[in-house]
Amino acid sequence: MLHHARVAPLIAAVAAPLLAQSAPTRAPDSLRVPILVYHNIEPWPGGKPTAALDLTMRPEAFAAQMRYLAEHKIPTVSLDALLDALEGKRTLPPNAVVITFDDGRVNQLHNAVPVLKQHGLTATFFPFVHAMDKNPRYFTWAQFRDVMAAGMSVGSHGVLHVRVDKVTGAKLHEEVTGSRETLRAKLGASATAFYSYPFGALAAAGDSAVRAAGYRGARAYGGGAWNSLANRWRLRSISMTESMKNFVAAVQPGATTPTPRAVRK
Numbered sequence: 001m002l003h004h005a006r007v008a009p010l011i012a013a014v015a016a017p018l019l020a021q022s023a024p025t026r027a028p029d030s031l032r033v034p035i036l037v038y039h040n041i042e043p044w045p046g047g048k049p050t051a052a053l054d055l056t057m058r059p060e061a062f063a064a065q066m067r068y069l070a071e072h073k074i075p076t077v078s079l080d081a082l083l084d085a086l087e088g089k090r091t092l093p094p095n096a097v098v099i100t101f102d103d104g105r106v107n108q109l110h111n112a113v114p115v116l117k118q119h120g121l122t123a124t125f126f127p128f129v130h131a132m133d134k135n136p137r138y139f140t141w142a143q144f145r146d147v148m149a150a151g152m153s154v155g156s157h158g159v160l161h162v163r164v165d166k167v168t169g170a171k172l173h174e175e176v177t178g179s180r181e182t183l184r185a186k187l188g189a190s191a192t193a194f195y196s197y198p199f200g201a202l203a204a205a206g207d208s209a210v211r212a213a214g215y216r217g218a219r220a221y222g223g224g225a226w227n228s229l230a231n232r233w234r235l236r237s238i239s240m241t242e243s244m245k246n247f248v249a250a251v252q253p254g255a256t257t258p259t260p261r262a263v264r265k
């Protein structure tokens with residue numbers, strides 16, 4: 001029994017990517033559209049890896065990943081487009097991916113946005129709204145308006161970057177609904193569609209708060225490349241590092257990892 005129970009999901013996992021791309025009769029509520037998560041795009045402090053390395057990718061490493069998307073004609077789509085597809089309202093191009101950035105650090109504006117623009121890629125930025133126009137390490141509202149005009153999207157990462165499993169009542173409401181109202185006032189209604197859970201923390205009360213606030217969906221941290229409407233309040237994602245192997249496995253499963261340019265003869 002154990003043996004059979006473990007084989008069936010394996011077969012499903014192998015067959016499903018083909019079905020998702022080619023079978024128009026497949027239910028639209030289970031799609032492999034990886035949501036990639038980035039944080040800081042900036043040089044390593046002192047040129048050395050640090051404890052925060054998993055949240056900081058060097059600009060040249062990020063550029064190499066975006067170049068891979070462009071060279072392999074892997075299209076980027078918005079989270080709205082993914083939700084439309086999950087709801088059966090639209091078909092996404094083959095191999096589509098979603099790019100997201102958490103925290104609203106201005107290094108994303110300087111080191112990621114120009115690369116995205118260069119390749120005609122789109123991404124969604126999730127700031128926690130307290131930092132805007134206050135802390136020079138973060139975007140200003142004007143800078144967010146500029147990137148939205150350039151085809152990028154913005155969503156909420158809360159007010160103070162608080163875990164939804166650690167607050168309740170008015171505090172949870174302020175994080176989820178309050179941040180959404182600020183985004184609406186500063187950037188317009190199009191910035192109020194998605195929530196990204198700080199620290200990836202999840203809670204039933206968080207799901208409820210996000211739904212009640214009027215968001216369309218919410219992004220969790222980790223979980224893989226597949227999503228369905230059943231997890232629209234906890235959309236699975238893949239955390240990105242400098243590893244091209246992990247990147248290629250996410251965006252083009254089955255492809256071999258390219259040889260890093262630095263060591264190519």
Ligand SMILES: [Zn+2]
Nearest residue numbers: 102103198199
């Ligand atoms: Zn965060």
